[in-house]
């Protein structure tokens with residue numbers, strides 16, 4: 001079977017040249033006579049792979065020197081607990097913006113550790129828009145931090161601005177839009193991103209944390225999950241996800257070769273713009289509930305005007321090589337995930353199929 005057009009929300013399509021390089025190096029990395037999978041993590045070779053990956057990531061995002069990059073285990077879901085365990089620092093409250101499905105998961109988890117005050121909520125908007133800046137709570141002083149989900153993967157909503165949180169550190173779950181545009185890291189206290197969308201294999205999670213937020217973990221936090229301990233040990237307190245870090249490094253290099261964050265932002269706007277324009281011009285055959293300014297560049301969520309056509313849509317799409325277009329199980333509908341490694345040409349194939357399906361079945 002040829003490679004499919006893979007619109008999965010995660011794990012997701014990887015750059016083909018990265019997979020090819022990994023294949024070529026699988027048995028014998030750079031003539032050393034062993035695979036990365038077999039390489040000790042304490043040796044110079046692996047340390048250099050890790051250092052290069054970090055240096056390239058720092059370059060891509062212009063990460064300031066007072067931020068540490070941690071390569072952690074447990075995916076982004078672990079961070080839903082690790083953020084409160086590591087950042088409450090004796091405070092009893094944390095602020096969360098409730099913007100959709102993944103915000104809800106973060107809030108539920110945080111409530112196991114602290115009181116949650118809502119910095120903003122999209123509930124009254126049925127999670128179809130980001131609450132405007134003047135609807136956000138401004139007095140967050142008692143909160144240890146303020147958490148946002150920068151892109152709601154399941155709902156198809158993306159934040160394009162940062163809330164004003166004063167001295168309260170801003171924490172962002174960027175799992176689905178990390179590395180898809182330039183960001184100003186210094187606006188955040190902490191950013192985390194699970195790897196399986198724009199970075200590499202599932203299980204790896206990147207954490208960028210400002211120095212002054214290290215060392216605040218509650219004593220019961222497992223040491224392997226304490227940001228301070230991992231920072232002191234260059235993310236090698238225990239055996240890191242060596243192969244995942246190697247692949248992430250290849251992806252970072254690929255991103256630099258593609259033109260970095262500015263190019264990724266341009267591409268993601270072109271890809272998502274193509275689909276949203278088609279949806280908006282389909283006379284209701286396709287609909288997108290999300291307010292235009294809040295539509296995600298990386299997870300285009302949409303519905304068919306007649307939901308009864310959905311099984312046929314998915315079936316015909318698969319026959320055309322277009323896979324994994326079902327919406328999130330809790331949201332329903334359809335979703336095309338358009339991460340960095342998804343070529344514009346593949347989105348054009350999807351757009352042609354959608355147009356043709358609408359002509360025939362509309």
Ligand SMILES: Cc1ncc(COP(=O)(O)O)c(C=O)c1O
Nearest residue numbers: 075076077102153173175176194
């Ligand atoms: C925004 C967001 N946060 C957290 C997660 C959880 O990631 P993981 O499955 O790596 O734990 C996901 C997964 O899709 C996500 O999209």
